Ligand SMILES: *[C@@H]1O[C@H](CO)[C@@H](O)[C@H](O)[C@H]1NC(C)=O
């Protein structure tokens with residue numbers, strides 16, 4: 001029983017190692033795929049479907065907005081009718097839909113410190129890896 005458990009743990013460890021290494025080897029592919037699907041999700045954003053919720057989650061958890069910039073929302077048909085989604089707001093109690101429909105006003109209301117593209121996180125990882133070697 002204990003042996004089986006040890007074997008299971010080794011397998012999990014191996015799987016994680018492989019996932020980690022291939023993640024690093026294919027990091028550029030991962031980045032490209034992320035940017036492509038994420039951009040597509042923004043273009044077709046409707047605030048309701050699964051992909052839109054995924055975009056909201058990215059924006060909220062990274063405190064970011066758009067792709068590289070909140071102005072990227074202008075490529076979305078959602079922006080024309082509703083403005084930037086509320087998931088971009090710095091302060092949800094000071095961020096109404098009128099603010100979000102005007103790029104000039106929105107600039108003062110949405111998160112802008114970070115890019116939503118995973119590029120920056122990967123660069124930090126690469127830098128750290130280089131320094132640890
Ligand atoms: C997002 O906005 C930035 C800054 O305006 C621009 O450089 C970039 O090309 C835009 N990205 C896309 C995919 O539209």
Ligand SMILES: *[C@@H]1O[C@H](CO)[C@@H](O)[C@H](O)[C@H]1NC(C)=O
Nearest residue numbers: 089090091092093094095096
């Ligand atoms: C958010 O906005 C409200 C209304 O303007 C304000 O009272 C509150 O202090 C703000 N919160 C933060 C964290 O800035």
Ligand SMILES: *[C@@H]1O[C@H](CO)[C@@H](O)[C@H](O)[C@H]1NC(C)=O
Nearest residue numbers: 098099101102103104105106
């Ligand atoms: C956006 O808001 C600014 C400042 O309130 C205003 O001057 C400008 O006319 C607005 N733009 C649009 C397109 O409504």
Ligand SMILES: *[C@@H]1O[C@H](CO)[C@@H](O)[C@H](O)[C@H]1NC(C)=O
Nearest residue numbers: 120122123124125126127128
């Ligand atoms: C990576 O390291 C270089 C210097 O080695 C530095 O100039 C650059 O800002 C770093 N980038 C990030 C994202 O930390």
